[in-house]
Amino acid sequence: MFKKKVWLLFIVFFVCAGLVREIDSVNAAGAGSLKLGVNDKLTNINAVSIKDTYFVPLRDLSLETNLVLTLHADGINVKGNNGSIRLMNDRSTATLLNGKKISLVTFLENGRTMVPVKMTTHLGFSISYKPAESLLRVHNSGAKLSDTAFVTQHKKALQANATTGTTGKKGKAVYLSFDDGPSATTSQLLDILAKYNAKATFFMLGPNMNEHASQVKRLVNEGHAPGLHGMTHVKDKFYASPTSALKEMNNDNAILKKITGQSTTLIRTPYGSKPYLTKPFRDKLLTQGYHLWDWNVDSEDWRYKNDSNSIYNTVMREVHSLKKSAPVILMHDQKATLKVLPRILETLKKEGYEFHIITSDMTPNNFWKDHR
Numbered sequence: 001m002f003k004k005k006v007w008l009l010f011i012v013f014f015v016c017a018g019l020v021r022e023i024d025s026v027n028a029a030g031a032g033s034l035k036l037g038v039n040d041k042l043t044n045i046n047a048v049s050i051k052d053t054y055f056v057p058l059r060d061l062s063l064e065t066n067l068v069l070t071l072h073a074d075g076i077n078v079k080g081n082n083g084s085i086r087l088m089n090d091r092s093t094a095t096l097l098n099g100k101k102i103s104l105v106t107f108l109e110n111g112r113t114m115v116p117v118k119m120t121t122h123l124g125f126s127i128s129y130k131p132a133e134s135l136l137r138v139h140n141s142g143a144k145l146s147d148t149a150f151v152t153q154h155k156k157a158l159q160a161n162a163t164t165g166t167t168g169k170k171g172k173a174v175y176l177s178f179d180d181g182p183s184a185t186t187s188q189l190l191d192i193l194a195k196y197n198a199k200a201t202f203f204m205l206g207p208n209m210n211e212h213a214s215q216v217k218r219l220v221n222e223g224h225a226p227g228l229h230g231m232t233h234v235k236d237k238f239y240a241s242p243t244s245a246l247k248e249m250n251n252d253n254a255i256l257k258k259i260t261g262q263s264t265t266l267i268r269t270p271y272g273s274k275p276y277l278t279k280p281f282r283d284k285l286l287t288q289g290y291h292l293w294d295w296n297v298d299s300e301d302w303r304y305k306n307d308s309n310s311i312y313n314t315v316m317r318e319v320h321s322l323k324k325s326a327p328v329i330l331m332h333d334q335k336a337t338l339k340v341l342p343r344i345l346e347t348l349k350k351e352g353y354e355f356h357i358i359t360s361d362m363t364p365n366n367f368w369k370d371h372r
């Protein structure tokens with residue numbers, strides 16, 4: 001079942017690739033963004049306005065509103081508690097439960113499917129929009145607060161929203177990733193990320209997750225993405241055979257599931273995928289639905305443990321040398337990295353970067369250019 005869905009995703013991706021329209025106007029002058037309210041909660045989801053329509057990432061929306069996404073040959077089915085809708089591959093129409101076709105534009109941005117907020121009206125939600133109060137909220141019977149009470153309760157955040165949300169600055173994505181954790185210092189790492197409103201992806205080892213289970217829960221709760229890094233981190237064991245590599249990832253995933261209730265398809269193999277993860281290995285892992293991620297910026301934070309300047313300079317030099325692809329930065333969940341991290345985040349933020357998680361619907365960036 002799982003395998004089938006992944007193949008369909010693959011097909012959908014190629015069908016859509018030719019139809020993707022580059023939307024450069026997302027953050028152009030005049031366009032704004034608002035944090036989306038879902039029932040009584042003000043979420044971290046940025047709704048961006050394009051030609052009077054607010055769009056949000058489908059995956060984030062579905063996490064906040066408990067939508068179930070299923071991939072089909074003709075599109076993505078979105079099911080809520082009160083209705084469902086199928087977003088068609090043409091990215092301009094959707095089919096309702098009764099078979100009726102409506103016009104509904106979706107698009108890809110940084111590998112994410114963006115959908116109009118108004119889509120939720122087909123799933124049993126109502127929308128409240130009060131631009132003067134920076135209020136954009138979807139709600140159903142789960143909401144207890146009136147719009148007025150919602151605005152009062154989230155006053156501070158909504159005001160901040162109004163001042164930062166409409167600057168018209170183009171957000172560039174950067175993907176921070178931390179390997180080998182969780183560790184005794186993960187909580188400090190998460191504090192730093194929270195301070196900068198930065199999200200990151202953690203490629204974690206099974207035994208470490210068992211040892212620091214509360215940190216795994218915390219990072220997932222705070223919107224970071226869990227990823228798998230195997231069990232042993234020993235070259236001769238992990239890469240002994242395609243089966244041993246798959247086994248390590250599956251065991252790692254089982255531990256993640258036990259702790260958080262969710263599993264992942266994101267993997268990064270020990271020491272990176274080159275040269276050891278040859279085709280037989282990749283076939284074994286990727287046909288099971290895993291997505292392989294390496295990096296294009298190596299902080300070398302494992303080498304320069306006591307030399308923050310070298311780590312900082314390495315990251316900045318490599319980020320600036322990238323021509324087209326978004327930076328995927330390799331760092332480690334370790335004490336030495338805590339010291340230099342604020343400086344790196346500070347500079348990237350000033351340069352207009354936004355810190356996003358890697359998601360399973362993105363095209364994997366790895367050394368083999370294996371895009372499965």
Ligand SMILES: [Zn+2]
Pocket residue numbers: 179180229233270271
């Ligand atoms: Zn590692």
